[in-house]
Amino acid sequence: MRKKSVIVVIISSLLLSAAAHFFFIQDWLDGRFMIGPNDGLSQMIPFKKFIYDQYSHGNFFYSWAFGLGGGFYSQLAYYFSTSIIFLLTAAIVYLLETIGLISPPDLLFWANTVLIVSIIRLALVISAAAFTFKYMGIRLSAAFTGAAVYGLTVMYFRHVVYWEFFTDAMLWLPLLVLGTEKIIREGKPGWFIASWSLMFFNNFYFAYIHLIFLFIYILFRWIVPLSQEEYSKRKQLVLFFTAGLVSFCISAISFIPAVYGFLNNYRPAYEADIPSFLITDNILYASKYIILPAILLLFLFVPSLYKVRTYRFFALLTFLLVVLHFSPLAASAFNGFSAPQYRWEYLLSFTAGGCVAAGLQSLYKIRIHQLLLSITISFGIYLSAGQAMAYIIGPVLTALFEQQMDIVMQLFFLVAFLLFLYVWTKKTVFLVVLQLAVVASGLLVVNTYQQLIMSDEFAVDRVSRDFLQDPKYNGAEQQRLIDKVQRSEQDPLTRIDWMNDLRNNTPIVQNFNGTSLYSSIFNEELLFFYWHDLQIDMGRESVSRYATLGNRANLYSWLQTKYWMRKKEQAANAPYGFVPFAESAHYTVFKNTLTLPFVRTARQVFYEEDLKKRSPMEKEHAMLSGVVLEKKNGTSHFLAPEKNTIGEADIQAVNATYKNDKLKVTKNDGGIVITPHKSSKETKDYYVEFYIRNVHGKGFALKVNNYRTTRKPAASIYKTGIQTVVIRIPKEKQIALRLPKGTYELKSLKLFEEDYKELHQAAAKKIKQPEINWDKNKVSIDYQNETGERYMVLPIPYEKGWKLKINNEPKEIEKANFAFTGFPLEKGNNHIQLIYRPPFFSLSVALLIFGVAGAVWLVRRHSDKEKSH
16 A cells, blocks of 8 residues: 555544544533543543553552552453553653653543543544455545444444443454455465454453454355455464464463453352343444444345455345344353353444445446335335334433434435435446545434433533542542541551442542452452451442441451541441541541551461351451461361350341241331340440342342441342341441331341450550561561461462562462461561562563564564565
8 A cells, every 4th residue: 555545544534533522522622521420430540540650660560559459460451451552652651751741640631631542542443444444455435434434333432431441452353354364365474463462462351352253254254255366274274373372472471461360350150041132222223332324234235236255245244243233142252151241343343344345345336226225125124123212222212312313314315315326327426425424424423422322311521620529539628638647657558448439449549558449350369258258248239349348347457457537427337446537527537546567477277167157257356366277287276156146136127027037128218126135345346147138139228227238139240149248337225227118038147246355465466567678569578486476477468479488488378367368487587578470470471482483483484485486
């Protein structure tokens, strides 16, 4: 392709991309952002800020500030830690910061960059698709129009606003197709290696989706050859395999840790039935994922176009992907055979773009009678789809999309008329106008979608400069209290339990070590710690969040949480041992008076197997009295049992009936009242444990005295599947369980009294703390074991990637206290070194070197073959 043509395509793509963002550009000038109020603000912007802050300070792998501590390189690879687009953006930002052109970037800065990066990214998407279609033998103007159909899809803007990293996949897809075509047509593996290496490195999840598409694409290419001279299928397979293996090796330094992070996460199995076929939206008028352009529908019913191989190939792929769009089973397959998720429809946009490009290339083959028949069939489909809208997507959504439906129909008539004029007259001017109309139609649809659906209906217009400083997100009053705590606290490892409403990533937003995290990928040890081992209620059931420590003083002290901040009306739930430290007009900060050291040692050893049937409170006592190990190597130390006093308590139903484990609440805030019988004077808190679920599968809020938590509906894909709840409440005369009106299964009630004897004993120990040096991913501790301690246990989550040396000798790390790091101590001096690198890092580096060498050899080999011919 000539250099001039390349420049024209790039400039045209940039202008087209800017026009596609016209609505959001207007919003941006008015002080609003291209960010969703939920995941956009809760995950995308905080994670970008967090990763940039870590990378720019030379920390690439692990952070104590990532939730309760974690390998963010591996766990955030699903998001931005390995995103090529983000890494390039971060490099430019770092350069600008280094030379003093910008201040250190904050949340507002990253919010501002979303629109700019999106415009550039979409321009690259359109350019890449145009060059790919051109390589496949389609003239440049038709290829660019098809690329516009691909890029101007509602899914692109939906993804940018809510899950920005999803849209990177749209850039890699045409490059992957180009690489595939290079092998099929020319036997050249260079493009394939480069594109797949970038894809594997960039995001393992979309690499998986693209692998599925690659198999489908190659199969269809073999069924429908597009040129006379193509490499044999055997030679293609050899090249695909070897080039794919080399690509994997090159990307291993990112791909392997990312996949390990995904596999080390835990999601409960999706239990609902997944139908093979189900119509849930209307892809002609009203869909959150894709709205097929009118020109595509008109082309699909023209028989003569199917004589053109390139068109037939893309049309068959398009038909297949349309069918798969209406298959929840396919959506599950694209999501790793988990819950159905519709994140792959940009593949359909690409094949639709190829179909349109190939159709425009072959318009001369269309006869007027064929076109009239196609217009009639297409109009009938549009009419039927419009009438079926209310039935398919419901009357509420139909009303929501009505204006968009009108626009789509008007565009259909316009495109049909222009297509008719060209087929009738064969004048080039009508072809040019037709292509402009196709592009303009895409612009109108996406801008209408941005305004009517995303902004007006789903509240994207709320995300403004003011909102980023609102108390519901990051209020100045909250930040002043956090700053006051940090100024007064000398220990850099201290945590603060504070979260703004349901935004679990508040610690990242407000720059402090917290106790909460919201992410799709977690260290499963922490999830099991919350769900199964200690049964810590988070205030909200969710598989993708953990938050707070259930106001349980034992856990706060063990996990270095010295401060607890809440709105003043929630102060009654302050954990035991916490006293007021600071306050403002609306918030109070409490300080822990029963703190424990970061480094704890133990002589008494307990084993998880022996504690399985013990209560969460008893497990806390074991953690305070000694160490709990996973691998059994002896006999557990004796642990005094705690009495379950529910049998001595009086239980009364209020605005409800309770019989045979069935609780029927007749009025909101009804339930049961538990009156404990003669509790000990030493009792400070109660631990209430019970199994509860809504019989009809509804989600509900549960209140126990002043404590409130929520449970997911049975059909939710984000439910934990854990029905047993443990609630800590301050000692009171009565314990009231209040629920919304409904019918519940309530059973296995238990009641324990906590006097915090073990916590007081642990906090009273006067042990000289060793010096701790934590530098990025390295922890050094010098400990003199003068009292014969058997184990050291640290509140660092147990995670593959940590390597331990004691006195320069490699030692094994054990999982201690259910989810944390422990190891045996030696007598006398213990020089302890802990170093974290992503899982299988050394292997990944070796594979990278092997892959680069293999790529050079493979490309040169086939280049030499071509020269010899």
